[in-house]
Amino acid sequence: QVQLVESGGGLVQAGGSLRLSCTASGRTFISSYAMGWFRQAPGKDREFVAGINWSAIITYYTDSVKGRFTISRDNAKNAVYLQMNSLKPEDTAVYYCAASPGVVPSWGEDEYDYWGQGTQVTVSS
Numbered sequence: 776q777v778q779l780v781e782s783g784g785g786l787v788q789a790g791g792s793l794r795l796s797c798t799a800s801g802r803t804f805i806s807s808y809a810m811g812w813f814r815q816a817p818g819k820d821r822e823f824v825a826g827i828n829w830s831a832i833i834t835y836y837t838d839s840v841k842g843r844f845t846i847s848r849d850n851a852k853n854a855v856y857l858q859m860n861s862l863k864p865e866d867t868a869v870y871y872c873a874a875s876p877g878v879v880p881s882w883g884e885d886e887y888d889y890w891g892q893g894t895q896v897t898v899s900s
Contacts, residue, residue, distance in 0.1 A: 776803070776889075777799060777803045777808070777874050777889035778799060778800040778803055778889070779797055779798070779799055779800070779805075779873070779874060779890065779891035780797070780798055780799075780800055780892070781797050781870065781871065781892065781893060782795070782797075782798075782894060783795040783796050783894060784870060784894030784895045785895075786897045786898075787862055787896075787897070787898055788898070788899050789862060789864055789899065789900050790861060790862065791862050791898070792860045792861075792862065793859045793862065793896060794857070794858050794859070795812070795856065795870055795872075795894060795896075796855075796856055797810070797812075797854060797855045797891055798852075798854045799854075799874075803853070805850070805853055805855070806829060806853070807876075808829060808874040808875060809826060809828050809874070809876075809877045809878065809880040809881070810826065810827050810846075810848060810874055810875070810880065811823060811824075811825065811827075811873045811874075811875065811880050811881070812824040812825045812826070812846060812855075812870060812871070812872055812873075813870070813872075813884065814866075814868035814869065814870045814871070814896075815869050815871070815893075816865075816867060816868040817868075819868075821884060822837065823835075823882045823883075824836070824837055824840055824844065824857070824870070825837070825840065825844055825845075825846040826846065826879075826880025826881065826882070827846045827847070827848055827855065827880055828878065828879050829850075829878075831847065831848050833879050833880065834846055834880075835880055835882070839865075840859075840866075843859065843860050843862075844858065844859050844860070845857070845858040845860075846858075855872055857870070857872075859896070862896075862898045863898060864898045864899065864900045865898075866898050867896060867897050867898050868895075868896060869894065869895050869896075870893060870894050870895075870896050871890055871891055871892075871893045872891045873887035873890045873891070874887060874889040874890075875888065876888060
């Protein structure tokens with residue numbers, strides 16, 4: 776069982792930055808998992824934001840965050856990060872990290888077996 780905990784969300788003005796962290800709790804190790812960040816805005820479906828494979832060689836981003844967000848991981852610290860720069864009001868959502876046994880990160884939620892509880896990101900205009 777993989778237990779994930781997100782942190783780092785908050786309220787920020789447009790143009791600002793936040794860094795989200797996702798750590799595995801207890802004796803769980805995520806070094807062999809592909810990891811993804813998803814988000815869900817009010818009234819909308821949850822959507823893929825970014826993904827990274829176990830070795831950090833492969834990263835994917837949805838078009839709306841390319842050039843602004845960076846996903847990274849530190850397997851020694853059992854953690855995955857999402858650096859979010861140049862934030863926009865439309866980035867406002869609950870952000871979730873998820874773990875997948877796949878070789879490469881998937882865009883589909885169904886490929887992820889474990890999810891965190893989410894962290895709120897609010898960007899004011």
